[in-house]
Amino acid sequence: MQCIAPKPAHTRPERQARHSFPGLPHQVGEARRWALKTLTSWGQEAPEQFPLVVTELATNALDHTHSGGAGGQFTLRLALHAGHIRITVRDAGPRQGRTPTRRTPNLSAQHGRGLTLVDALTRAWGPLKIGTGVWAEVPR
Structure with missing residues (x-):
């Protein structure tokens, strides 16, 4: 007999918003501020890790695509679900040889920890x- 676990129900977001930003380094901060302001406008307190996750995903879009x-x-999209907030960053396509991969950087490396975080x-x-x-x- 084969036992197949049920798939979790895909929930529709309670709210969602998106905003596009120019691909300039200072726009990472603008994206983070927009994301926090959007959650506040929804009456939602940002989880502690939320700003750092937005920052890392937006930074990776600039550095690797x-x-x-x-x-x-790049475009940042937020979707508020019952138990979590989904953060999506759409980019203009990877640079040659780049894919979103979590790596273990050398201890003295100054970069390479974004997806590990x-x-x-x-x-x-x-x-x-x-x-x-x-x-x-990110859990709510």
Whole structure:
């Protein structure tokens, strides 16, 4: 007899919003401020790890994709679900040889910990199935 665990029900978000930002380094801070302001407008307190997850995902879009190139942009989407907040960052496609992969950086490395932090601070994360970018879910 084969036992198959039921799939968790996919819930529709209670609320959602999205905003596009130019692919410039200072726009990471603007994206974080927009995300916090959006949660506040929904009457939702931001979980402690929320700003750092938004920051890491937006920074990765600039550092590892064409979003950080001339004329590039990225889009941040928030979706409020019953038990979590889904953060999605859509980008302009990976630069040559880049994929969203959690790595273990050298102890003296100054970069390379972004997705390790995202992995530690979220309940789940991964690349988008359609288009390019990354999503992460933070418990409410």
